[in-house]
Amino acid sequence: MLDFSKNYFELFGLPVGFEVDSNRLADRYRELQRAIHPDRYANATGQEKRLSMQGSIRLNDALNTLKKPLLRAQYLLELKGVNLETKGASITDGGFLMEQMELREELAGIKQQADPYDAVASLMNRIKSNIQGLLREISEQFETDTPQALKQSQETVSKLQFLYKLSTQVEELEEELDEAL
Amino acid sequence: MALLQLSEPGQSLAPHQHKLAVGIDLGTTNSLVATVRSGQAETLPDEQGHHLLPSVVRYLDEQIEVGYEAILAATTDPLNTIASVKRLMGRSIEDIKILGNRLPYEFQQQETAVPRIHTAGGDVSPIEVSAEILKVLAKRAEASLGGELNGVVITVPAYFDDAQRQATKDAAQLAGLNVLRLLNEPTAAAVAYGLDRGQDGLHAIYDLGGGTFDISILRLNQGVFEVLSTGGDSALGGDDFDRIVAGWIMQQAGIKDDAGHAMLRRLMRDACAAKEALTDAAVAQLNIELEDGNHWQGELDRATFNQLVEPLIRKTLAPCRRALRDAGLTADEIEDVVLVGGSTRVPYVREMVGNFFGTPPLVDIDPDKVVALGAAIQADILIGNKPEDEMLLLDVNPLSLGIETMGGLVEKIIPRNTTIPVARAQEFTTFKDGQTAMAIHVLQGERELVADCRSLARFELREIPPMVAGAAHILVTFEVDADGLLHVTAKEQSSGVETRVEVKPSYGLTDSEIEGMLRASMAHAQEDMDTRRLREQQVEAKRVIEALASALAADGEQLLTKEEREPIKKSFQHLVTLSESDDHEAIKEAIEALEKSCEFYVERRMNANIHKAMAGQKVENFND
Numbered sequence: 033m034l035d036f037s038k039n040y041f042e043l044f045g046l047p048v049g050f051e052v053d054s055n056r057l058a059d060r061y062r063e064l065q066r067a068i069h070p071d072r073y074a075n076a077t078g079q080e081k082r083l084s085m086q087g088s089i090r091l092n093d094a095l096n097t098l099k100k101p102l103l104r105a106q107y108l109l110e111l112k113g114v115n116l117e118t119k120g121a122s123i124t125d126g127g128f129l130m131e132q133m134e135l136r137e138e139l140a141g142i143k144q145q146a147d148p149y150d151a152v153a154s155l156m157n158r159i160k161s162n163i164q165g166l167l168r169e170i171s172e173q174f175e176t177d178t179p180q181a182l183k184q185s186q187e188t189v190s191k192l193q194f195l196y197k198l199s200t201q202v203e204e205l206e207e208e209l210d211e212a213l
Numbered sequence: 214m215a216l217l218q219l220s221e222p223g224q225s226l227a228p229h230q231h232k233l234a235v236g237i238d239l240g241t242t243n244s245l246v247a248t249v250r251s252g253q254a255e256t257l258p259d260e261q262g263h264h265l266l267p268s269v270v271r272y273l274d275e276q277i278e279v280g281y282e283a284i285l286a287a288t289t290d291p292l293n294t295i296a297s298v299k300r301l302m303g304r305s306i307e308d309i310k311i312l313g314n315r316l317p318y319e320f321q322q323q324e325t326a327v328p329r330i331h332t333a334g335g336d337v338s339p340i341e342v343s344a345e346i347l348k349v350l351a352k353r354a355e356a357s358l359g360g361e362l363n364g365v366v367i368t369v370p371a372y373f374d375d376a377q378r379q380a381t382k383d384a385a386q387l388a389g390l391n392v393l394r395l396l397n398e399p400t401a402a403a404v405a406y407g408l409d410r411g412q413d414g415l416h417a418i419y420d421l422g423g424g425t426f427d428i429s430i431l432r433l434n435q436g437v438f439e440v441l442s443t444g445g446d447s448a449l450g451g452d453d454f455d456r457i458v459a460g461w462i463m464q465q466a467g468i469k470d471d472a473g474h475a476m477l478r479r480l481m482r483d484a485c486a487a488k489e490a491l492t493d494a495a496v497a498q499l500n501i502e503l504e505d506g507n508h509w510q511g512e513l514d515r516a517t518f519n520q521l522v523e524p525l526i527r528k529t530l531a532p533c534r535r536a537l538r539d540a541g542l543t544a545d546e547i548e549d550v551v552l553v554g555g556s557t558r559v560p561y562v563r564e565m566v567g568n569f570f571g572t573p574p575l576v577d578i579d580p581d582k583v584v585a586l587g588a589a590i591q592a593d594i595l596i597g598n599k600p601e602d603e604m605l606l607l608d609v610n611p612l613s614l615g616i617e618t619m620g621g622l623v624e625k626i627i628p629r630n631t632t633i634p635v636a637r638a639q640e641f642t643t644f645k646d647g648q649t650a651m652a653i654h655v656l657q658g659e660r661e662l663v664a665d666c667r668s669l670a671r672f673e674l675r676e677i678p679p680m681v682a683g684a685a686h687i688l689v690t691f692e693v694d695a696d697g698l699l700h701v702t703a704k705e706q707s708s709g710v711e712t713r714v715e716v717k718p719s720y721g722l723t724d725s726e727i728e729g730m731l732r733a734s735m736a737h738a739q740e741d742m743d744t745r746r747l748r749e750q751q752v753e754a755k756r757v758i759e760a761l762a763s764a765l766a767a768d769g770e771q772l773l774t775k776e777e778r779e780p781i782k783k784s785f786q787h788l789v790t791l792s793e794s795d796d797h798e799a800i801k802e803a804i805e806a807l808e809k810s811c812e813f814y815v816e817r818r819m820n821a822n823i824h825k826a827m828a829g830q831k832v833e834n835f836n837d
Binding site for chain 1: 603631808818823
């Protein structure tokens, strides 16, 4: 039975913070799954099967949250008592919003390009480099850990949401292109 | 030792007794059974030495033929001889029509959505047909291993949806098998390859069988097989190659579209033979018996064949691209491509797949056997024959799961390629004042519109206390277990009204139907339901007794005080005594009582395991 009162960082024995050692995370996840995964209890009693499934589900949730930077940032803010659902931070950065509009226009025009795959790759690169920049920012904001910095980090989270959503849409478009082949 | 005090004199409770477990590859064209013997996985042959069992079942008045015997009748008795039944698993008649198959069977639509095929032996569902194949394989294994099977692992295409998985599990239940796990076919193949080579890294498994196509991308790291993504087409395979060749022959030979069932069966057989011949030969000779008794002769060369099947092979590459994208990888990052399934014998498949991944594909294990071998290895571990083995398989759900929301749209709750087991919840609310019921429609698929996704189940949450619109908090939880099967619960938070559904009614059998079929098959075997229930409870009791005895032997002394051991010991004795009785109700109660009395002990054991896993990590930390 996993201790459900532990937060995801404690579960893996990692320090609470935005920077996560991904190798260590993966190693600990594997060790814990080896101990608790339903395959270890395939021939056990019904009760053991249930407990092992609950534990394994929790581990998968924890890994998924800590592995993905956006989910990790949201989870950290939650741990710090910030309720993101009621106060989805608004974006006041005009330059960022302008760039979002440009990126969206670029997305809308991809199908008309001579080489749409090339256009997809170039748009994806732009989105990825924007995401990288924001991840560096948010890492510093969590590092600083002042109320001011945390407030900024919420806006960064909103910006990241924008960009990840966009990258999903680019992937969907790529899938459409594949299907048309 | 606690163990000795607990067991009856003369009763063997050796904790690491070798158990009989097999892996079964229930294929579209052929099925196999394999087991691990003296550390080696091997497929088991029948008395004539055949390893493959053709997945063909023939229903006669009084008897059922399976395999080679049945295949002989495929062209002379097509209506009673059912082949490629896997393509019908978990499907409705509408689905089957959409598949565009020219299926030579007479379907019988009954009250439920499960189609039944009309045969001389009665109307049978695809689930029953599959159960007949499983029974033959289980019997073969029991004869060869010399005892009753303790558990089986059955493989399914990774891209099988919930209905298809559930149908497979139902078939196993009907065949009286204890299913340890439904295992995805590509993952099984990876196990067979991975253990052979012990190679850590990124691998792609390209599995083109008789009727299904799967692609899985996975990472192997120190015995852990982590599936990163999977994709495919659950209605594309070697059968389609045959069909396209058969179509070409019809064109060449001037055979009309309205040819009879027997003619079509012969065409499919001859097309398949030509395809197989072209694996080694450059030209295949054709000699087709026409309906008027005359013969048409011709030939099919490899270049023409390649041209015919290229669109089908190309169709497999789109899921490959998507799987790579979902895994966040490019083709050149894949170290090995493993080919699985009989259809990968086609040279042009090997060529195109090799080109796509930029590496010559691996084919060193027989592509027909590799899935069964991997399943056997997994079964051996799951049944507990290798308690020290480090192997672990982490698989994903192949298709997104969601529910219908306003406007005929699907809201995804669990996206595709999420590691299982997984549970996700989403809150919904009422949209009318005083609304007391809410319909929940569960869907599977990637598209936004309900109409484009597969409907898995519909159910209703009732008795919601009347409130103003938007005030109710209805939490819908989706849980996908390690077999990839979905369970859905809905709960109104403020009142606690809860509904739980096993997502099976739409295309699966209801429990009463399964019971009915069991009754029918029992009638033949001169056995009644009570006997079966008793046996089930006795087997379960034995399992619980063994599990607990070995647990207590391992750590009963450390984890429990003498006072705590007493009540467990008492209910344990009670179950041991009752387990030989013929009262299935009493055995069931005794099992439940025992499980209840050791609830806290089971939790302590799991905690101890977790601590052990974490402690191992801490030691490593000191070393880095």
